[in-house]
Amino acid sequence: MKIRPYLYSLLFLLLAILLSIAIGSVFIPPVDLGRILIGWLKGAAFAEPLKTFAFILTGIRLPRTALVLLTGAALGGSGAAYQGLFRNPLADPYLIGVASGAGLGAVLAMSIKWPYSFWGLMAVPAAAFFCALLTVFLVYSLARLGKTVPTTNLILAGVAFGSFATALTTYLMLRSTGELHRAIAWLSGGSSQAGWGPALTILPYLAIGLGTLLLSGHALNLLQFGDDQAQQMGLPVTRARTLILLAASLATAAAVSFSGIIGFIGLIVPHIMRLWFGADYRRLLPLSLIGGAAALLVADLIARSVIAPQELPVGIVTALVGAPFFLWVLRRAKNQGYW
Amino acid sequence: MDSPRGSGQRNLNTLLEENGMFRKFILLLSILMLISACSPVPSSTSTATETEPFNPQMPSATPVPSATSITLTDDLGRAFTLTTPAQRVVSIAPSNTEILFAIGAGAQVVGRDETSDYPAEAQSLPTIGGYSGFNLEAIVALHPDLVLAQGGGLNAPELIASLEGLGLKVYVLRNPSTLEEMYANLETVAQLTGRESETRTLVESLKARVAAVDQKIMPLSYAPTVYYELDATDATKPFTAGPGTFVDLLISRAGGINIGGTLQGQWAQISLEQLVVANPGIIILGDAAYGETPAKVAQRPGWETLAAIQSGQVFAFNDSLVSRPGPRLVDGLEEVAKLLHPNLFK
Numbered sequence: 001m002k003i004r005p006y007l008y009s010l011l012f013l014l015l016a017i018l019l020s021i022a023i024g025s026v027f028i029p030p031v032d033l034g035r036i037l038i039g040w041l042k043g044a045a046f047a048e049p050l051k052t053f054a055f056i057l058t059g060i061r062l063p064r065t066a067l068v069l070l071t072g073a074a075l076g077g078s079g080a081a082y083q084g085l086f087r088n089p090l091a092d093p094y095l096i097g098v099a100s101g102a103g104l105g106a107v108l109a110m111s112i113k114w115p116y117s118f119w120g121l122m123a124v125p126a127a128a129f130f131c132a133l134l135t136v137f138l139v140y141s142l143a144r145l146g147k148t149v150p151t152t153n154l155i156l157a158g159v160a161f162g163s164f165a166t167a168l169t170t171y172l173m174l175r176s177t178g179e180l181h182r183a184i185a186w187l188s189g190g191s192s193q194a195g196w197g198p199a200l201t202i203l204p205y206l207a208i209g210l211g212t213l214l215l216s217g218h219a220l221n222l223l224q225f226g227d228d229q230a231q232q233m234g235l236p237v238t239r240a241r242t243l244i245l246l247a248a249s250l251a252t253a254a255a256v257s258f259s260g261i262i263g264f265i266g267l268i269v270p271h272i273m274r275l276w277f278g279a280d281y282r283r284l285l286p287l288s289l290i291g292g293a294a295a296l297l298v299a300d301l302i303a304r305s306v307i308a309p310q311e312l313p314v315g316i317v318t319a320l321v322g323a324p325f326f327l328w329v330l331r332r333a334k335n336q337g338y339w
Numbered sequence: 340m341d342s343p344r345g346s347g348q349r350n351l352n353t354l355l356e357e358n359g360m361f362r363k364f365i366l367l368l369s370i371l372m373l374i375s376a377c378s379p380v381p382s383s384t385s386t387a388t389e390t391e392p393f394n395p396q397m398p399s400a401t402p403v404p405s406a407t408s409i410t411l412t413d414d415l416g417r418a419f420t421l422t423t424p425a426q427r428v429v430s431i432a433p434s435n436t437e438i439l440f441a442i443g444a445g446a447q448v449v450g451r452d453e454t455s456d457y458p459a460e461a462q463s464l465p466t467i468g469g470y471s472g473f474n475l476e477a478i479v480a481l482h483p484d485l486v487l488a489q490g491g492g493l494n495a496p497e498l499i500a501s502l503e504g505l506g507l508k509v510y511v512l513r514n515p516s517t518l519e520e521m522y523a524n525l526e527t528v529a530q531l532t533g534r535e536s537e538t539r540t541l542v543e544s545l546k547a548r549v550a551a552v553d554q555k556i557m558p559l560s561y562a563p564t565v566y567y568e569l570d571a572t573d574a575t576k577p578f579t580a581g582p583g584t585f586v587d588l589l590i591s592r593a594g595g596i597n598i599g600g601t602l603q604g605q606w607a608q609i610s611l612e613q614l615v616v617a618n619p620g621i622i623i624l625g626d627a628a629y630g631e632t633p634a635k636v637a638q639r640p641g642w643e644t645l646a647a648i649q650s651g652q653v654f655a656f657n658d659s660l661v662s663r664p665g666p667r668l669v670d671g672l673e674e675v676a677k678l679l680h681p682n683l684f685k
Contacts, residue, residue, distance in 0.1 A: 026476040056476050059505050114496070116415040121500050177605050178492025185472060185495075194475055194501035309467055309474040310453065 005277040009290040013069075016297035020065045021057060023301055025308035028053045059194075066199040067258065068300045069293045070206055072265055074255035076292015077210050078248035079266025080273070080285050084220035085244055086151050092267035093252040096158030096245075097135040099263075100165035102256045105131025106186050107172045110179040121193070124186070125201070125257040132253035135161055140245070148227075148238055188313030189262035190303065198258040209251030210289060216244050217282030224279075264318040265292050265299075268326045275329055295322070409530050414490035414513040415499070421508070424533030425485035429467060429478055431498070432489035435512065436461050437665040438525060439487070442541060444532040450481045457659065457667070473498055479505055485531060489664075490514045515664045516583065518549060518592075525666065545669045549592075552676050555683045556594035563679055565595040566619035566647070569606065569658075570626055574639045577614075581607030585668060586625070586661050593676035595621070611641050621679060622647040625662075627655035654678050 022033055036054050039046055046054050078093040086095065094100070109127035114120035139161050143153035173183050186192060219240045222230040231237045252266070273287045296314070299321060303312040409421045429450040430436040436455035439448050445460055453469035455461050465481070468474040478486065486507050488494040491514025502509050510531060515521040522542045529538035567586050571577035579599035580586035590597040598617040599607050609617075622645070624631045633653035636642060647653055656678075660671035677684040 024476050025474050026480045052480060052482070055505075056479055060475050060479065116417070116496055116499070121496055124497075175604070182492070182495045190472065192495070192497045192501075195504040197504075309465075309477040310470070311468065311472045311474060313471060 003277070005283065005287055006290075009287055009294070013290050013294040013297075016294040016301075017065055017069065020068070020297045020301050021061045023305055024056065024061055025304060025311075026053075026056055028056070063194065063196045063199060064300070065297065066196070067202075068296050070199055070202060071255040071259045071262065072293040072296025073289045074202075074206050074210060074251040074292070075262065075265040075296065076269040076288040076290075077213050077285055078252045078255075079292065080270035080281070080288035081213050081216070081220065081244055081248040082266070083270050084223060084281050084284075085241060085248070086155065087224060087226075088151075088155075089271070090267070092263070093248065094162075094261070094263070094266070096139045096154055096249070097161040097165060098132045098249055098252045099256060099261045100162040100169070101135025102128040102132040102253060103187055103261060104135075104165040104169045104172075105129070106257075106260075107169050107176075107179075107183045110183055110186070111172060111176060122201075125198070129253050129257040131165075132256065133249065135165060136245070136249040136253075140242075149241065185313070186260045189260040189315035189318075190300075190311070190313050192260070193258065202254040202258060205254035206251050209247045209249075209254065212243065212247035213251070213285055214289075216240070216247070217280070217285050219244065220281035220285070224281075260313075260315070262296065262315050262318055264315075264322040265296050268322050269295050272326065272329050411510070411527060411530065414511040419508070419510050421485070421531060425483075425531055427481065427483045428485045428487055428532065429481055429483040430455060430487045431467070431473060432487070432493050432512075433457070433659070434663040434665040435487040435489060435528070437663060437667055438528050439532065441666045442525060442529050442532070442534045443537040444528070444534050447532050449483060450478065475501060475505065478502065478507070483507060485510060487512065487528065487531075516585075517588070518668065521664055521666075521668060522546070524664070541666065545666060548669050549672060552593065552672055552684075555680070556592075556676070559594055559680070562594055562596045563620040564598055564617065565590050565621045565623060565679065566598050566614065566617070567623045567625055567656075568631070570629075571631065571636075571639075575611045575641070576608055577611075579607055579609050580625070581605050585664065585671075589661055589668065589672045589675050590679075593672055593679050595675070595679045615641075615644055618646050620647055620650075620652060622653040623656045623675070623678060624654065625656055625658040628658060631655070 022028065022030075032050060032053055036046070036050055036057065039050065039054070045051075075093055079091075082091040082093055082095055083089065085091070105127040106124050108131070109124040112123070114123045139154065139157045140149065142161075143149050143157040145153065169183075169187075173180055176183065219235055222233050222235045223237070223240065225233070227237050230240075256262070269291045270284065270288045273284055273291050277283060277287055296318070299317045300314050302321065303314045303317045306312060306317075409424065411419045413419050426447050427449045428439060428444070428447050430439055430448060431452050433452065433455040436448065436451045437457055439445060440458050440461060445458075448461070448464060450467045451461055451464045452473070453466040455464075465477070467477040467481070486502055486509045488499055488509055488511045490511045493514070494511070499509050499511060512524050512527065513520065515524055522545065525538050525542055526535075529535045567580045567590065569578040569580055579602070580597065581599045581602045581604050584605050587597045587600050591600075598614075598619050599609065602609060622636065624633070624636065632655060633651075636653050637648050642648055656674070660667050660674055673684065
């Protein structure tokens with residue numbers, strides 16, 4: 001049987017999207033879902049209780065599905081890119097400090113009382129985004145030796161900066177008065193704002209970042225041979241790595257600015273895709289994008305419904321569900337020792 | 340062999356190899372980022388345009404203030420208007436739930452957050468979230484005509500914006516710092532729910548009770564020093580109520596001196612050494628709900644020198660009486676006064 005990776009992945013993604021829209025803390029019977037769908041097609045108006053259900057679908061679930069989809073795609077895609085870039089199976093999008101920088105920016109912004117306006121509400125995500133990119137820039141500058149950026153230096157500088165930023169963040173949280181709960185909720189991950197605003201805000205950054213990554217499949221394939229070999233095969237190594245790093249960090253920073261720090265997706269989804277469909281980055285990157293989106297949609301669905309009406313933070317669900325699943329996939333992988 | 344270079348890869352490699360082109364690409368990237376940062380994005384605060392305003396009780400047109408309508412300014416500085424008193428209120432803060440029930444509007448409450456445990460009638464209401472975020476779907480499904488929030492950091496601005504983006508009306512009560520401001524909040528909620536006469540009676544009785552406490556305290560010439568414990572997970576560096584908190588206010592009003600009043604911050608940390616030097620006459624355990632008892636406190640290493648422990652003046656206390664800015668603050672005042680001056684308050 002011919003394996004059709006794109007077909008299967010897209011089907012799974014579609015299923016995840018449909019489930020994410022259909023399931024939530026308010027139970028909408030499938031019959032009513034069908035009626036709402038037919039009503040939309042006909043353009044008819046709804047009577048209660050369909051009106052409430054239709055509103056919940058379009059006003060709450062659809063925008064949230066869109067945001068979670070984009071976030072998962074960003075994390076999956078940049079996770080695959082980081083793993084290819086650093087040639088390290090433990091690499092995830094937060095390796096060089098994006099998460100710690102974003103966390104510091106967000107907690108700093110939370111300690112200031114912004115006016116209640118559009119820009120005031122954008123302050124925390126914007127601060128997270130800006131600090132994440134600033135951290136990447138600082139780490140990159142520190143790790144650079146002349147014209148090259150050795151991988152080891154990047155990782156070490158990233159770890160050092162990450163620890164520094166995390167320590168500052170913890171200190172700020174200890175000194176906070178009212179914002180502690182808000183900070184912890186943000187750092188655990190999960191969508192904080194409802195509506196289309198967040199998804200539309202991060203879309204341009206994701207388009208640029210993930211678009212660049214999708215074009216970098218061949219470059220990443222060459223980089224797997226090592227920097228010297230890749231250079232000899234005609235790839236301008238430093239430029240390629242800078243570009244890929246920048247694009248992946250941009251996508252990750254945009255994703256975490258509204259959704260907080262969600263771990264495991266960027267680490268595990270590329271591994272699963274690699275185990276199932278091979279390590280060709282031209283294929284792995286789009287598949288990690290799709291897989292990341294689907295995985296985060298499923299995790300978000302579980303987070304919303306398992307203890308309804310309360311919600312678990314998504315980061316906890318990804319770890320609790322993702323780690324055992326990954327171990328199971330690992331055990332069943334036919335080509336062990338692929339790395 | 341299949342050529343590894345598709346058109347996508349060809350373009351990228353050209354991009355990377357040509358000096359000028361690479362720099363132009365980075366420039367283009369930066370410009371695109373700047374443009375997308377400045378582009379107008381539909382916000383969740385510009386309500387009513389993207390999603391139809393969802394209010395089954397009220398007409399979809401903006402209500403015109405009439406003679407019977409209620410117009411107020413909330414903690415976020417916005418003018419808030421209701422045409423009729425709210426009949427379906429969702430409370431997203433425990434103090435708001437207490438206020439609503441205390442002024443007689445309990446029947447008008449349709450949903451509460453999970454930390455609202457008082458009064459007992461409130462516990463039968465459906466919960467809509469609390470500790471780990473609020474459930475927007477559940478709030479919408481209750482069809483509220485008013486969501487009562489609390490300012491001062493308890494309810495995050497993102498939550499308020501999300502609720503308003505869904506077409507709900509949210510009123511943010513100012514976080515009071517004095518008892519008079521708390522009375523004003525009671526009157527505000529009374530206006531919102533149409534319970535003005537009951538609230539007038541309630542405020543009068545609250546003021547009378549506070550005046551009674553003041554009267555008994557006034558002639559006293561001494562004030563016991565009090566240590567109010569908020570958290571002692573680390574018994575060498577416990578947390579106490581600092582200046583600006585209601586605990587501090589009520590202890591002073593009840594004729595005591597809060598040793599946390601000289602420290603920094605509302606959630607002030609005090610070291611055991613400082614505590615020994617301050618040597619409070621009375622220890623009040625605000626963390627009794629988390630399992631602290633006078634017996635356990637007496638066993639803490641290094642605490643046995645404290646006068647309060649030696650004389651047995653350590654008391655468990657119900658923290659929600661002094662931490663929720665509602666009418667139960669007066670109950671809290673009376674309880675604290677009883678502990679500080681047991682001979683005066685029976």
